Amino acid sequence: MTVASAQAVAAAVGVPGDVFDKARFEAETATPLYLRLRKIVRDAVRAGRLGETEALPSERDLAERLGVSRVTVRKAIEGLVKEGVLVQRAGSGTYVAPRRSRIEQPLSHLTSFTQDMASRGLAADQIWLDRSVGMPSPEEAMVLGLSPGDAVARFHRLRRAGGEPLAIELAVVPLRYLPDPTEVETSLYAVLGRHGHRPVRALQRLQATALMPEDAQRLGLAAGSPALFIQRVSYLPDGRVVEFVRSHYRGDAYDFVAELTVAPAEQETP
Known part of the structure; x- marks a missing residue:
């Protein structure tokens, strides 16, 4: 492909011609x-050139322009999709992923x-995967300190906002603590509160x-995408365990923030 035709292709798809310049590609030291x-695309997105x-x-155009195989191009793109830098749309092509407002x-x-979502002005809802009574x-x-034969209410759902x-x-x-799991429509804590628990x-x-394929699909991400696995054990005022939660949060959407203070023994004395 000539330089002129490469620039024409770039213009046709709206991509600045210098992003995929062969000289830039060959100058990269990454192997x-x-x-x-992958580095060229990532840097271009961060700099706003894409x-x-x-x-x-x-894939074919990029392979011809850079003088590499389509397998090389595909491997680079697949990695960027997993990172959340790019998205692929079936029958349409590959695009720079829209920027998310992190929570x-x-x-x-x-x-x-x-x-949490209401405090941000977002409407929370869910898709129920399981809401049932069963044995633990x-x-x-x-974890829950149950005796043999004690049953549990199980709430498995895809949590959404907007x-x-x-x-x-x-x-x-x-x-x-919660004999009828169908009482829970949105907030589990609100229902537990009504029962005094x-x-x-x-x-x-x-x-x-890293997300397993099934969970990744539910979250609209590629298999292996980064996530935060959170395990929480919640207690009543008397110390009894009332809830055991395991969650996977999108790594590209959440920042968990903790405020730290110096322990009294480590504070400087005048």
Whole structure:
């Protein structure tokens, strides 16, 4: 492909011609080749040379322009899709992903997802994956302090705000605290509060993870996309465990924020 035809293709898809300049590609020190292309695209998006929702040339055009195989181009693009830099639309092409407004979630207060979204002016809803009564798993029975034969209410749902999927949550509550799981339509904590069993404190663990294919599909992401796995154990005022939650939050949508202070023993004395 000639320089003129390459520029024509770039103009046709709305991509600045210098982003995929062969000299720029060959000057990159990253190896192998797919990492060079990945870096060029990532840098161009960050610098604004590739704008939000802008289309990229086809795999064939990029391969011809840079003198690499289509396999190299495909591998570079697949990695950027997993990072959330690009999105692919079936039958349409590859585009720069729209920028998301990240949600800052403080870790100092115990609130429900519904409350969190309402405080930001967003309407929370969900797609129910499971809402039922059953027997606990060994892990659930141990965490919840259940006796043999004790049943639980299970709430497994895709949590959304403004119609956008943000998290997958599995909450388990001893049945003695919430006998009818169908009472929960949006906020679990609101229903527990009506029964006099709203939690007052919790222990929460956060862990970075990669989404399995099924969960990634539910969240509209590529398999292996980064996520935050959160495990929370919530307590009643008397110390009994009322809730055991395991959630996967989108890594590209959430920032969990904690305020830290110096321990009294470590503060400087005058």
